[in-house]
Amino acid sequence: MDTKIYAISGEKSNLSAPDKGIYKPVPLAYHGRHMIEMTNEIVICPMSESDLDQVMAIELASFPNPWTRQHFLDELSSPYAFPLSAFDLGGRLVGFICPMLLLGEGEIMDVAVDPDCRGRGVGRMLVQRVLDDCLGAGAACVFLEVRVSNHAAISLYSEMGFVETGRRRRYYKDGEDALVMERLFTSG
Numbered sequence: 390m391d392t393k394i395y396a397i398s399g400e401k402s403n404l405s406a407p408d409k410g411i412y413k414p415v416p417l418a419y420h421g422r423h424m425i426e427m428t429n430e431i432v433i434c435p436m437s438e439s440d441l442d443q444v445m446a447i448e449l450a451s452f453p454n455p456w457t458r459q460h461f462l463d464e465l466s467s468p469y470a471f472p473l474s475a476f477d478l479g480g481r482l483v484g485f486i487c488p489m490l491l492l493g494e495g496e497i498m499d500v501a502v503d504p505d506c507r508g509r510g511v512g513r514m515l516v517q518r519v520l521d522d523c524l525g526a527g528a529a530c531v532f533l534e535v536r537v538s539n540h541a542a543i544s545l546y547s548e549m550g551f552v553e554t555g556r557r558r559r560y561y562k563d564g565e566d567a568l569v570m571e572r573l574f575t576s577g
């Protein structure tokens with residue numbers, strides 16, 4: 390897919406540069422709408438508190454044990470997390486992703502797309518953005534946990550180079566197992 394990167398502020402974004410860090414090491418003031426990524430008709434930018442009503446609506450529609458609003462607020466203030474929101478060109482929030490980067494390892498903690506907007510490449514775009522940012526920040530890998538029954542997500546991750554590296558028994562509150570999936574950036 391052809392990806393173009395723009396900056397609302399007029400600055401040229403260097404998010405793709407190999408030595409580019411992720412957002413959070415810079416001050417919160419920067420954690421606004423300065424840098425956006427536009428792919429076809431989707432814009433990805435750092436999540437802000439004003440996104441949380443729409444984020445919560447998607448979260449509640451997507452998971453049996455959804456995160457709370459406070460959980461997202463914690464992500465927004467964590468020095469290690471860099472949550473991202475995806476908007477359509479009408480300004481509607483259509484998906485989000487909550488990654489973190491710690492000790493050279495990226496982790497995707499949460500990702501969801503509005504049920505009305507699934508199957509149009511938004512999930513792939515969000516995951517790709519996190520892979521790009523983590524790779525750019527020097528991470529060795531990105532990992533995540535996913536329900537063993539979540540075939541859509543497992544298929545998405547597999548297509549994007551994640552491989553199963555483990556299984557956490559009864560990881561979820563309802564007793565379902567989680568697969569651990571990892572995308573390695575280094576070889577050998």
Ligand SMILES: CC(C)(COP(=O)(O)OP(=O)(O)OC[C@H]1O[C@@H](n2cnc3c(N)ncnc32)[C@H](O)[C@@H]1OP(=O)(O)O)[C@@H](O)C(=O)NCCC(=O)NCCS
Pocket residue numbers: 451452499500501502503506507508509510511512513514534535536539540541542544545546548
């Ligand atoms: C998983 C999720 C984020 C995917 O987002 P999406 O925008 O619908 O996914 P995309 O359109 O980018 O699809 C990318 C790939 O995902 C897989 N996929 C997406 N929906 C699928 C489905 N219903 N069945 C099987 N595979 C599916 C496919 O491999 C697809 O590639 P393809 O288009 O070449 O077939 C979305 O289904 C979702 O929000 N689910 C609920 C929340 C959730 O389970 N999050 C993951 C937690 S680990």
